[in-house]
Amino acid sequence: MSRRSGNKRVRRLLYTGGVATVGALAFTATNLSTTSAAPEGAQHRAADTITTDRATVRDYPGRLVLSNARAGDRAEVNSYCGGWVRISVNTDRAMATNVGWVLRGHLAEAGKAGGLDGVPERCGKDESRWRDWVGAINSPFQSLRKLGENRWTRVTYGTRATLTPTAECTPSMNYTRHADAPDEVDPGQRVEGLNMENVGYRYVTSDGAVALVSAPRLDGGKNVWSFVPASCVQPRGDRSKVYFDEPVVQLENINGLKGGVEYGDQTLRERKCTAAVPAPNHPGYGYWPDPEKGSRPECTL
Incomplete structure (x- = not known):
């Protein structure tokens, strides 16, 4: 084994x-393998192409970034869920996985009106796929962190962190997985022009060797999700940890709660809060993303 x-x-x-x-x-x-099989039971395989500069390939619609596809990459469309499409990417570049969910608008054909005709809808697929990829996360799924007395806010973003200023710590668009060696950031896909004063840490991979981080470009625009050696990620400012180490709770029902809004203790009680669980193998990098419900301890407000 x-x-x-x-x-x-x-x-x-x-x-x-x-x-x-x-x-x-x-x-x-x-x-x-960096060349993963098509999803189980998938019959539909429509040829398509990535059209945007980059497309984040995620474990589940709208959730964690596992790799990045690039403009011109060929892809096979397997299924969809809302505005997300599950694809298999065909490329010679290193990718930890070439299978995952991308936004429909990143694809040349699927992005058109009627571009998903005949494609099966498979919402709910891959809900637990994160277990194959994530060793610890800065805050669990469906979580809120404490800002002060009776003040909580939802977490959907990275914890501000500092990257060691070396060439090896320059973010890369992708990394490679190995069966009997640590995960390895691909040096051939370094991302230049990022604002390294505004880095956010999200998770470390299952072996703890690589971290997913985000940073905006120096010329503005949306944050770029990329990968660095986990050892490069350091606490920022007065934090002693790279994750949210203030009280963090996980809610059974997060529907309707928005980011950037403060909520009180009563909201947490009504939505059945439980305490965040430290990651079993990499507690220095945060929490277990989504423990089995029977293994979640009670929260203390």
Whole structure:
């Protein structure tokens, strides 16, 4: 059994009440290939092309970035959910995975009116896919952090951090996974022109070697999600951790709660809050993204 597959089995045992799941026992090194298989049961394969400068490839619609596709990359459309499309990217560049969800508008054909005709809708697929990729996160899914007495705000962003100012810590668009060696940032896809004074840390990969960070371009525009060696990420300012180490809670129901808005303790009680759980293998980088409900401790407000 490889180092990575062994770690994965331990994590699932920890959060499924000590019962090994079929997914944990059946995991093999083929999951680590940078050329992943098409989604299970997928019959539809429509050829398409990435048209934007970059397209974040995510584990689940609107959630965590696993890799980045680039303009001109060929792709096969497998399914969709709302404005998100599940694709397989065909490229010679290094990518931790070439399978995931991208915004429909990043694709030449799927982005057109009627461009998804005949494509199956598969919302809910991949909801637990993060377990194969994430070792610790700055704040769990559906979480809020405490700002002060009776003041909480939703977390959907990275924790401000500092990157060690070396060439090796320059962000890259992608990284490579290895079965029996640490994950490795691809030096051939470095991203220049980012504002390194405004970096946000989101998660470390399952082996703890690579971190996902965001930073805006110096000339403005949206933040760029990219990857650096995890050792490059350092606490910023008066923080002693790279993640949100103030009280953090996870809610069973997050519907309707917006970012940038403050909520009181009563809102948390009404929505069944639980305490955030430190990541079992990489607690120095934050929390377990989404523990099994039976393994979540009570929250203290």
